[in-house]
Amino acid sequence: MRLLNASGCLDALTAPEVAQQLDGFVTKTITPLPREGNAPPRIAETAHGMLNAIGLANPGRERFLAETLPRLHELKLSVWVSVGGFCAADYAETCAALAGIEAIELNLSCPNVDEAADGAAEIVAACRRATQLPLFAKLSAAHPDLGEVARAVAAAGVDGLSLVNTLRGMALHPKTHAPVLARGQGGLSGPSLKPVALAAVHTCYAATRLPVVGMGGVTCGQDVIDLVACGARDVALGTVLFSDPDAPARVRAELASIDLDEVFASAHESTHVLA
Amino acid sequence: MPRRERLSVSNVETVGAYTLLRLERGGLDPGIPGQFFMLEAPGRLLPRALSLCLAPAGELAFLLEAVGPGTEALCALEAGDGIHVFGPLGNGFRLDVERPLLVGGGIGMAPLPYLAERIGRAPVVLGFRTELHAAASALLPDAEVVVEPRLVTELIEPGYDVLACGPEPMLRAVGDLCPGAQLAWEAPMACGYGACYGCAVEIDGELKRLCVEGPVLAAA
Numbered sequence: 001m002r003l004l005n006a007s008g009c010l011d012a013l014t015a016p017e018v019a020q021q022l023d024g025f026v027t028k029t030i031t032p033l034p035r036e037g038n039a040p041p042r043i044a045e046t047a048h049g050m051l052n053a054i055g056l057a058n059p060g061r062e063r064f065l066a067e068t069l070p071r072l073h074e075l076k077l078s079v080w081v082s083v084g085g086f087c088a089a090d091y092a093e094t095c096a097a098l099a100g101i102e103a104i105e106l107n108l109s110c111p112n113v114d115e116a117a118d119g120a121a122e123i124v125a126a127c128r129r130a131t132q133l134p135l136f137a138k139l140s141a142a143h144p145d146l147g148e149v150a151r152a153v154a155a156a157g158v159d160g161l162s163l164v165n166t167l168r169g170m171a172l173h174p175k176t177h178a179p180v181l182a183r184g185q186g187g188l189s190g191p192s193l194k195p196v197a198l199a200a201v202h203t204c205y206a207a208t209r210l211p212v213v214g215m216g217g218v219t220c221g222q223d224v225i226d227l228v229a230c231g232a233r234d235v236a237l238g239t240v241l242f243s244d245p246d247a248p249a250r251v252r253a254e255l256a257s258i259d260l261d262e263v264f265a266s267a268h269e270s271t272h273v274l275a
Numbered sequence: 276m277p278r279r280e281r282l283s284v285s286n287v288e289t290v291g292a293y294t295l296l297r298l299e300r301g302g303l304d305p306g307i308p309g310q311f312f313m314l315e316a317p318g319r320l321l322p323r324a325l326s327l328c329l330a331p332a333g334e335l336a337f338l339l340e341a342v343g344p345g346t347e348a349l350c351a352l353e354a355g356d357g358i359h360v361f362g363p364l365g366n367g368f369r370l371d372v373e374r375p376l377l378v379g380g381g382i383g384m385a386p387l388p389y390l391a392e393r394i395g396r397a398p399v400v401l402g403f404r405t406e407l408h409a410a411a412s413a414l415l416p417d418a419e420v421v422v423e424p425r426l427v428t429e430l431i432e433p434g435y436d437v438l439a440c441g442p443e444p445m446l447r448a449v450g451d452l453c454p455g456a457q458l459a460w461e462a463p464m465a466c467g468y469g470a471c472y473g474c475a476v477e478i479d480g481e482l483k484r485l486c487v488e489g490p491v492l493a494a495a
Contacts, residue, residue: 008472009470009471010470011469011470013469014468014469014470014487015468015469015470018468018470028472036481036482037472037475037482040462040463040473040474040475040476040482041462041463041473042463042472042473042475043463043464043465043471043473044463045319045320045321045344045345045465046320048320049320050320050321050465052465052471052472052473054471054472054473054475057472057475057482190320191320239320239465241466241470242321242322242465242466242470242471243313243315243320243321243322243465243466244279244359245279245361245466245468245470246279
């Protein structure tokens, strides 16, 4: 089991010592052109989670390749690049420009941008033609038939799945009833998301048997065990990194006496029952 | 170098409308005035960003206003309780100024007692919305104080190097009056170390992370 960060939940350049605790660093999503992101306020705390509407703020492909990626390599990190876009060609062109990294995660599920992307399978197929690098498709659990989406991207050539992205949510000011986020709605993350993540990993692993990076509400070693038991091969930390930059070392210590291969074996039984 | 440690609450005091939370310092560095710490808010998912108010030997003290569930939970702490604290973070005030004037508005006075201690003798002007809030000026006994409807900007005379912290309208007014002033801003923040991109503010016409670029910025 590799321990990663969820895309958008860590900047290795401002916190290299946190990124170096992980087995791989996943970048914030890179789009062809620079994006400032959404107007603030962009975050809101909820009862057992948080909402964000950052809006894919990033320096754009050109500056990422020229400035950010070389600095990430200097840190000796195993780099996963999260790739976003607004049509299949956007994704494929970025994939074609990437080399010398561990894997590509295709962000097919950002809840915080308006523009509609092409279908997930179409994007994956275009990226598959553009790169030999391992491709992971990051999906949203909001789809009514997630297993079907997973099978479609598997058929289109992904090597693995990243599950789950945030789910769209909303928070209101208690007195004014106005949305807290300037954008109105945002992506829900944190402990609220964990049961959703377990179900999504369980469903998609049963549907495809592909390697899955499980994420969503992981705060401790037990959460990792639960995701692995549902079929996750690797696990990513997200919102917990905001409150606890030492979480990678802590979670690893909590798993020290656990045989995760044995836990993973139980996924075959439980997903077999489901399938 | 920022560290994250669990610190014990040594005392909780009421200061006018505010609460002064004193923590045993542990291995944490107090940092530069204007830098901030992320304090675990019991029962909440996210920590809260607070600038250091006082740094007596062996302690770190934070001035708080209960404005929501996080700050309410922090104000309800009692001596002996423990919370995780991460810091110091961000960029503080530049202290190498010739003629400092410290300007604070409301809870924005929080970093000024530590700043006054570190910068040496400097005049201080403070503005508050009520007499009860103004009682917090006891932490800066030599300060000149006004209460609304009077505004703290009325007390700023020309020729000073202004270091200010307060609500956004006050900071904008100070920035207009005193180009080159050092202004300590505030924004909702989930992490405090550049990870979440939540605290974006417009700097030089671009949205940037306040926790990385600030929270103290030069007025344009």
